[in-house]
Amino acid sequence: MRLRHIEVFHTIMVEGSISAAARALNISQPAVSNALRHAEDQLGFELFHRQGKRIVPSHEAKLLFSHTDNLMQQVDRVSQICENLNDGLGLSLKIGVVPALSFQLLPKALSALRQTFPHIGMSTHVMRFDAMREALIRQDIDIALSFYGGEFPGMRTVKVGTGRFVLTHHRNNTDVKDNADISLVTRDDFISIPASGPLGQLLEQAKEKANLTASPLMATETYHTAISMVREGMGMAIVDVFSARANSSDDVEIAEVQGLPNFDVSVSFMPNSDKTYVLRAFERTLKSTAALLA
Numbered sequence: 001m002r003l004r005h006i007e008v009f010h011t012i013m014v015e016g017s018i019s020a021a022a023r024a025l026n027i028s029q030p031a032v033s034n035a036l037r038h039a040e041d042q043l044g045f046e047l048f049h050r051q052g053k054r055i056v057p058s059h060e061a062k063l064l065f066s067h068t069d070n071l072m073q074q075v076d077r078v079s080q081i082c083e084n085l086n087d088g089l090g091l092s093l094k095i096g097v098v099p100a101l102s103f104q105l106l107p108k109a110l111s112a113l114r115q116t117f118p119h120i121g122m123s124t125h126v127m128r129f130d131a132m133r134e135a136l137i138r139q140d141i142d143i144a145l146s147f148y149g150g151e152f153p154g155m156r157t158v159k160v161g162t163g164r165f166v167l168t169h170h171r172n173n174t175d176v177k178d179n180a181d182i183s184l185v186t187r188d189d190f191i192s193i194p195a196s197g198p199l200g201q202l203l204e205q206a207k208e209k210a211n212l213t214a215s216p217l218m219a220t221e222t223y224h225t226a227i228s229m230v231r232e233g234m235g236m237a238i239v240d241v242f243s244a245r246a247n248s249s250d251d252v253e254i255a256e257v258q259g260l261p262n263f264d265v266s267v268s269f270m271p272n273s274d275k276t277y278v279l280r281a282f283e284r285t286l287k288s289t290a291a292l293l294a
Contacts, residue, residue, distance in 0.1 A: 002039075004035060005035055005036075005038060005039035005042070006039075006068050006071060007025070008021065008025070008032055008035040008036055008039070009036065009039055009047060009061070009064070009065075009068060010065070010068045010071075011024050011025055011032075012032070012036065012048070012055070013057060013061065013065050013068075017054070017055065018032050018033055018036070018055065036048070043060075045058070045060050046058050046060075047060065047061040047064070048061060091117065091119075091120045091121065091275065091278060092120065092121030092122070092123070093113075093120060093121065093122050093123075093142055093143070093275065093278060093279075093282065094123050094125065094140065094141045094142045094143075095110075095122070095123070095124050095125065095141060095142070095143055095144075095145060095282075096124075096125045096127050096131075096132050096135050096136070096140075096141035096143070096144040096145065096146075097124055097125070097126055097127070097144075097145040097146070098126075098127070098128070098129055098132075098145070098146045098147060098197060099126050099222050099223070099224060100147070100196075100199075100222070100223045100224070100239075100240050100242055100243040101145055101146070101147075101242055101265065102124065102126050103224065103242070103243065103246035103247065104242060104245060104246035104293060105145075105161075105242050105246075105265070105286070105289060105290060105293055106124065106145060108289050108292075108293070109282070109285050109286045109289040109290075110122055110124075112285045112288070112289060113281065113282055113285045116281060116285070117278065117281070120278070125140070125141055128197065129146050129147070129197035129198060130197065132144040132146060132152070132268070133152045133153075133155070133268075136152065136155060136268065136269065136270060137154075139270075142269060142270075142273060142275055142279065143267055143268070143269040143279055143282065144267065144268045144269070145160075145265070145266075145267050145286065146197070146198075146265075146266060146267075146268070147163070147197060147198045147199050147240070147263055147264070147265060147266070148198060148263060148264035148265065148266040152268045154270075155268040155269060155270060155271070156268065156269055156270070156271040157266050157267070157268040158266060158267055158268075158283055159264045159265070159266050160265050160266060160267055160283060160286040160287045160290050161264070161265040161286065161287060161289075161290025161291060161293075162262050162263070162264060162265065162290075163240050163241050163242060163262065163263050163264075163265055163290075164240075164241050164257075164260070164262045164263070165199075165202075165203070165238050165239070165240060165241070165257050165260040165263075166238070166239065166240075166241050166244045166254050166255065166256060166257060167180045167184065167236060167237070167238055167254070167255040167256070167257050168226075168227050168230045168236065168237050168238075168239055168244050168252050168253070168254055168255075169230060169236040169252070169253055169255065170230055170231070170233045170236075170251055170252065170253070171250070171251055171252070171253050172233065173233075173236065176236065176255060179258050180255055180256070180257050180258065181257060181258045181259050181260075182203075182206045182207055182210050182212065182238075182257070182259060182260060183210065183212065184236065184238065184257075185203070185207055185212060185214045185216070185238070186212055186213075186214045187235075187236070188217055189217075189218075189234070189235035189236060190214070190216055190218070190235060190236060190237070190238075191216070191218045191219070191220065191226045191229050191230065191234065191235045191236065191237040192214070192216035192218065192219040192220075192237075193219070193220055193221065193222065193223060193226050193237065193239070194219055196221070196222070196223065198263070199240055199263060202260075202261060202263060203238060203260075206259070206260055206261070218234065218235055223237070223239040223240060223243035223244075223247075224243060224247055226239060227239060227243060227244065227247040227252060228247070230252055231249055231251050231252050233251075238257055238260075240263075241254075241293075242265075242293060245293065265286075265290055267279075267282070267283055267286060
């Protein structure tokens, strides 16, 4: 007997009639009758006898029912496990994220993911880009969300969005030209972020391409700190659009910067992870979230 035949037989035994079984299974009465007939043909004996308008289980059916009852209980348990997995029950996701993406993109994406997996456990780990590969290998994190800076060997790396550079400056600073460009790095009030991973490298490359040299008076390690300094009127900074929007305020204005390359936002994870289906779902969620924020 196939599992579908067992399910139909078991439901008829429990419900007491073909019509009641059809309602319980949400299928037509002819479908139940056909499945029962196919089962009896395979078995070589009748499972039910007709007595007037009623059907009565045969001796063989009564013997078979005790075994199918145990089997259907196991099927119900498997179904419950699948439902729990779909809800995220018993699952946890450890996300590594570069600081710039931890303020807005990641929280919004996690909120959307929770709608699909309401019971999933989540933990976030803010880290530098160059620490992510080792964290993935050690399984300290399941997935890394970063600005694209090259392949992580042995990992699946997927683009989930596109970002761009913008200028942040204090609203009282009127000495900012409308067509801002990389030449701003030579100003005394420019706040440099030299150790900002792949994006810092892109800015350095743009500076070298323009044959610019600069010795900034102010430097910091994160875009968040740079924008906080801008808010205090200490200068201006070129940052990624995600950091700019997440840390914006009435005192900070955002302007477009000409001539700088766009960059990718990506996720990386082990291709053979036992959480692949959740990671793929998170990948899709990040894509839709990044599209709204970019």
